[in-house]
Amino acid sequence: MTASMIVTPTGVLKRVRRSVNELAESWPARFTIMVFSALILVFTGLLMLPIASADGTVTPLVNALFTAVSAVCVTGLTVVDMATHWSMFGNIVIMLGIQVGGVGVLTVASLLGLVVSRRLGLKQRLLAASDTNPMRAHHGPVSESQTVGLGDIGGLLSAVVFSVLVIEGTLTLLILPRLLILGEDLLTALWHSFYFAASAFTNTGFVPTAAGMDPFATDVYMLTVLGVGVFLGSIGFPVIFALYRFARMRGWRKPRRLPLHTKLTLLTTSILIVAGAAAIFGLEWDNGDTLGEQTLGQRLMTSLFMSTMTRSGGLATLDIDQMNGSTLLIMDMLMFVGGGSASTAGGIKVTTLAVLFLAAFAEARGYQDIQAFERRIPTEVLRVAVSVVLWAATIIATSSIILLHMTKAPLDHVLFDVISAFGTCGLSTGLTESLPDGGKYVLAATMWAGRVGTVTLAAGVAASTRAQFFRRPEERPIVG
Amino acid sequence: MTASMIVTPTGVLKRVRRSVNELAESWPARFTIMVFSALILVFTGLLMLPIASADGTVTPLVNALFTAVSAVCVTGLTVVDMATHWSMFGNIVIMLGIQVGGVGVLTVASLLGLVVSRRLGLKQRLLAASDTNPMRAHHGPVSESQTVGLGDIGGLLSAVVFSVLVIEGTLTLLILPRLLILGEDLLTALWHSFYFAASAFTNTGFVPTAAGMDPFATDVYMLTVLGVGVFLGSIGFPVIFALYRFARMRGWRKPRRLPLHTKLTLLTTSILIVAGAAAIFGLEWDNGDTLGEQTLGQRLMTSLFMSTMTRSGGLATLDIDQMNGSTLLIMDMLMFVGGGSASTAGGIKVTTLAVLFLAAFAEARGYQDIQAFERRIPTEVLRVAVSVVLWAATIIATSSIILLHMTKAPLDHVLFDVISAFGTCGLSTGLTESLPDGGKYVLAATMWAGRVGTVTLAAGVAASTRAQFFRRPEERPIVG
Numbered sequence: 009m010t011a012s013m014i015v016t017p018t019g020v021l022k023r024v025r026r027s028v029n030e031l032a033e034s035w036p037a038r039f040t041i042m043v044f045s046a047l048i049l050v051f052t053g054l055l056m057l058p059i060a061s062a063d064g065t066v067t068p069l070v071n072a073l074f075t076a077v078s079a080v081c082v083t084g085l086t087v088v089d090m091a092t093h094w095s096m097f098g099n100i101v102i103m104l105g106i107q108v109g110g111v112g113v114l115t116v117a118s119l120l121g122l123v124v125s126r127r128l129g130l131k132q133r134l135l136a137a138s139d140t141n142p143m144r145a146h147h148g149p150v151s152e153s154q155t156v157g158l159g160d161i162g163g164l165l166s167a168v169v170f171s172v173l174v175i176e177g178t179l180t181l182l183i184l185p186r187l188l189i190l191g192e193d194l195l196t197a198l199w200h201s202f203y204f205a206a207s208a209f210t211n212t213g214f215v216p217t218a219a220g221m222d223p224f225a226t227d228v229y230m231l232t233v234l235g236v237g238v239f240l241g242s243i244g245f246p247v248i249f250a251l252y253r254f255a256r257m258r259g260w261r262k263p264r265r266l267p268l269h270t271k272l273t274l275l276t277t278s279i280l281i282v283a284g285a286a287a288i289f290g291l292e293w294d295n296g297d298t299l300g301e302q303t304l305g306q307r308l309m310t311s312l313f314m315s316t317m318t319r320s321g322g323l324a325t326l327d328i329d330q331m332n333g334s335t336l337l338i339m340d341m342l343m344f345v346g347g348g349s350a351s352t353a354g355g356i357k358v359t360t361l362a363v364l365f366l367a368a369f370a371e372a373r374g375y376q377d378i379q380a381f382e383r384r385i386p387t388e389v390l391r392v393a394v395s396v397v398l399w400a401a402t403i404i405a406t407s408s409i410i411l412l413h414m415t416k417a418p419l420d421h422v423l424f425d426v427i428s429a430f431g432t433c434g435l436s437t438g439l440t441e442s443l444p445d446g447g448k449y450v451l452a453a454t455m456w457a458g459r460v461g462t463v464t465l466a467a468g469v470a471a472s473t474r475a476q477f478f479r480r481p482e483e484r485p486i487v488g
Numbered sequence: 489m490t491a492s493m494i495v496t497p498t499g500v501l502k503r504v505r506r507s508v509n510e511l512a513e514s515w516p517a518r519f520t521i522m523v524f525s526a527l528i529l530v531f532t533g534l535l536m537l538p539i540a541s542a543d544g545t546v547t548p549l550v551n552a553l554f555t556a557v558s559a560v561c562v563t564g565l566t567v568v569d570m571a572t573h574w575s576m577f578g579n580i581v582i583m584l585g586i587q588v589g590g591v592g593v594l595t596v597a598s599l600l601g602l603v604v605s606r607r608l609g610l611k612q613r614l615l616a617a618s619d620t621n622p623m624r625a626h627h628g629p630v631s632e633s634q635t636v637g638l639g640d641i642g643g644l645l646s647a648v649v650f651s652v653l654v655i656e657g658t659l660t661l662l663i664l665p666r667l668l669i670l671g672e673d674l675l676t677a678l679w680h681s682f683y684f685a686a687s688a689f690t691n692t693g694f695v696p697t698a699a700g701m702d703p704f705a706t707d708v709y710m711l712t713v714l715g716v717g718v719f720l721g722s723i724g725f726p727v728i729f730a731l732y733r734f735a736r737m738r739g740w741r742k743p744r745r746l747p748l749h750t751k752l753t754l755l756t757t758s759i760l761i762v763a764g765a766a767a768i769f770g771l772e773w774d775n776g777d778t779l780g781e782q783t784l785g786q787r788l789m790t791s792l793f794m795s796t797m798t799r800s801g802g803l804a805t806l807d808i809d810q811m812n813g814s815t816l817l818i819m820d821m822l823m824f825v826g827g828g829s830a831s832t833a834g835g836i837k838v839t840t841l842a843v844l845f846l847a848a849f850a851e852a853r854g855y856q857d858i859q860a861f862e863r864r865i866p867t868e869v870l871r872v873a874v875s876v877v878l879w880a881a882t883i884i885a886t887s888s889i890i891l892l893h894m895t896k897a898p899l900d901h902v903l904f905d906v907i908s909a910f911g912t913c914g915l916s917t918g919l920t921e922s923l924p925d926g927g928k929y930v931l932a933a934t935m936w937a938g939r940v941g942t943v944t945l946a947a948g949v950a951a952s953t954r955a956q957f958f959r960r961p962e963e964r965p966i967v968g
């Protein structure tokens with residue numbers, strides 16, 4: 009009898025962890041897709057139970073599935089009134105879906121990122137070994153720990169759970185007094201605060217109260233708290249963790265610099281938030297149905313809040329339906345990009361956009377390498393970025409064409425809701441609610457493809473790099 | 489006194505050619521942009537002359553400029569009635585603009601492609617020399633002549649002029665009897681035939697007759713001739729020339745295989761034309777205002793013709809305005825891609841799309857190299873492709889946002905006309921005609937950016953590759 013066969017809690021945990029590791033390492037992409045799809049089916053089943061609806065009836069499959077997908081994919085699009093349709097049981101199921109979907113994704117994605125970076129790290133070392141460039145030898149392969157900033161998957165899991173508890177807990181405590189002031193009793197206020205906190209940090213965008221965001225439309229405190237929650241969720245766990253390590257570690261454990269991923273994510277996110285806010289501010293300035301009646305300060309705050317929400321928070325203090333077509337197109341682009349990698353946000357991810365622009369910049373300057381922050385980004389990363397964008401464009405185009413043909417709705421509304429679904433943003437022109445059942449299924453599939461697609465594409469695809477024993481002769485087609 | 493200073497026609501020609509070569513090689517991108525912009529200004533001036541309009545008045549600057557841009561960029565969008573507004577002088581100016589713009593672009597683009605491939609060829613040789621992969625040595629660098637299929641710029645120019653004369657001449661002769669049957673007198677029919685031929689081959693899409701395409705809406709013969717003309721123009725000169733060499737050369741001069749560029753262009757173009765036709769056929773099948781009233785054969789033919797026109801021919805036998813939103817989105821995507829590189833067509837180019845998908849495919853299969861037709865496509869080509877797409881997306885987004893804000897027109901019409909302008913396609917929902925002057929300038933700028941942008945981007949950017957004496961340490965951001 010060996011030590012590992014003794015059944016102790018620690019022993020079981022270790023073995024479970026080992027199995028999960030093995031499964032994740034052998035089939036990372038399929039593993040995520042499997043977990044996701046299974047989760048969605050379980051939550052659909054739970055939401056269809058009579059006990060889940062406020063009036064004790066069976067919620068139709070299409071609405072239960074849509075809500076389950078919207079929760080597990082942390083999208084926040086709705087086809088029923090979230091504040092009144094569900095019972096407490098239903099709400100707890102949804103909350104569970106959000107946490108498992110949002111945080112679970114975050115975990116699995118980080119885990120995949122780690123696995124991938126390990127493999128790529130290996131491949132990189134192999135490549136580096138055959139690299140005879142003398143300049144190259146001074147640097148040597150870079151430790152993959154720079155990518156995620158963590159040494160092992162167990163530590164990663166613990167760190168995720170810990171940071172979620174801390175962040176959601178803090179947000180809950182910050183929101184609580186605001187809801188008490190609004191006149192809610194302590195228990196209700198606590199539940200709603202937690203719901204708001206989880207909805208913000210997981211970038212879901214469900215609102216638990218019947219009045220929606222209206223009471224807070226010009227509330228600096230509440231919008232700031234929610235905005236920060238969404239921001240923290242959207243930059244992604246690897247970034248949060250890197251920032252934490254950088255800020256707290258001392259002595260030899262303190263990293264000398266922030267990882268490239270962290271810098272790229274923060275810079276690109278900041279640029280998008282500021283530019284988005286400026287565009288919304290400028291284009292909606294004189295729109296009487298949106299910003300037109302607000303004070304200057306309110307206009308600035310609303311623009312900044314709405315811009316942050318396109319990262320993929322999805323809470324809205326303006327009527328999307330009343331916005332100008334130009335603003336909708338700007339928001340389409342912002343939602344398309346979404347948030348950070350391995351985050352609760354969706355979209356193609358800010359680093360994907362950054363890598364594409366860095367590649368174009370490198371080309372324009374005639375650099376041999378794609379570079380950023382004095383680091384070289386390998387070409388495989390560009391290929392992954394291109395794959396992700398093509399995937400996104402294909403899904404969005406297909407979904408839009410089907411919905412356009414099905415509903416004959418105007419393109420700006422269809423495109424907005426489809427990109428919002430793909431980027432799991434959850435903002436809506438109102439089209440989603442009015443879709444026929446077929447359209448709801450299409451949009452649910454779009455959310456699913458958006459959530460599992462980009463993440464597993466980035467991870468699973470690259471993980472299967474195979475050795476090639478000969479290379480084809482080179483030939484260049486003319487492009488452009 | 490040296491031989492080169494003797495002033496003979498041949499001597500002058502040689503010296504001009506040498507100067508042009510030198511200018512083109514030293515500043516290929518700026519050279520093209522300069523030539524283009526100068527041409528547009530000259531043609532604008534000519535079109536503003538009273539003698540250029542049918543009623544002998546001065547055409548307003550905005551309309552003259554728009555028409556000049558539309559002609560020189562071979563776009564075919566119109567803000568005045570092309571069949572009645574211009575005098576014979578005006579028409580000849582426009583015809584000259586089309587030929588110089590379409591064929592000149594074709595030439596300059598090919599020339600740039602050659603220059604670039606030469607430089608890249610050099611760089612490639614340098615890289616190959618430092619490549620210690622033993623498998624690589626079996627192949628050696630591939631001659632750049634594979635790319636364009638020509639040895640020198642002079643030969644290229646002659647070949648372009650020759651093939652244009654032959655193709656446009658043949659098309660003219662094929663169209664002539666059809667117009668005579670329509671009842672036109674010989675001279676008018678000759679002029680109109682030539683106009684149609686040039687308009688088709690240069691992918692312009694202007695129609696010389698007041699009735700427009702209506703008389704030929706279900707005319708198999710005319711649509712086939714025009715379709716083939718547009719197709720030949722859109723695949724690009726390097727492809728035409730490679731096909732010609734492959735078909736005509738005998739013995740040692742016959743190439744053993746078609747260049748990769750040719751295969752990629754023909755395959756992608758064919759896929760797009762067939763898939764586009766299928767989509768138009770399926771989506772417009774029961775639309776009473778477009779295909780609904782046609783016979784099955786007519787529906788098939790119209791779908792195929794309209795799909796071919798998105799390459800960027802721009803002739804329309806259907807009322808774009810009456811098409812479904814879903815079909816418009818499909819056509820948006822087709823026009824965005826456009827035709828072949830170094831052709832009279834616009835868009836990001838079919839090879840650009842192909843390279844992006846090949847990169848994603850290589851990533852999905854875990855290949856180290858981007859491959860097609862048993863050839864390896866170097867990574868720089870992917871970077872150029874990404875640059876071109878980013879440029880296209882940026883221009884189209886900017887132009888759309890401005891026009892949306894300016895006109896408050898629906899997104900599907902704005903997007904369609906903007907992509908049509910950028911891709912120099914010339915199909916229109918009717919929005920272009922109704923634009924205020926500001927909007928016309930925006931659209932003219934979009935055409936200009938679409939025509940010079942992608943071509944010079946692809947050429948100019950890559951031409952300035954600089955040696956790097958050290959490489960940064962590598963670090964991978966997570967994307968997707």
Ligand SMILES: [K+]
Nearest residue numbers: 083211212433
């Ligand atoms: K969301």
Ligand SMILES: [K+]
Nearest residue numbers: 563691692913
């Ligand atoms: K055209």
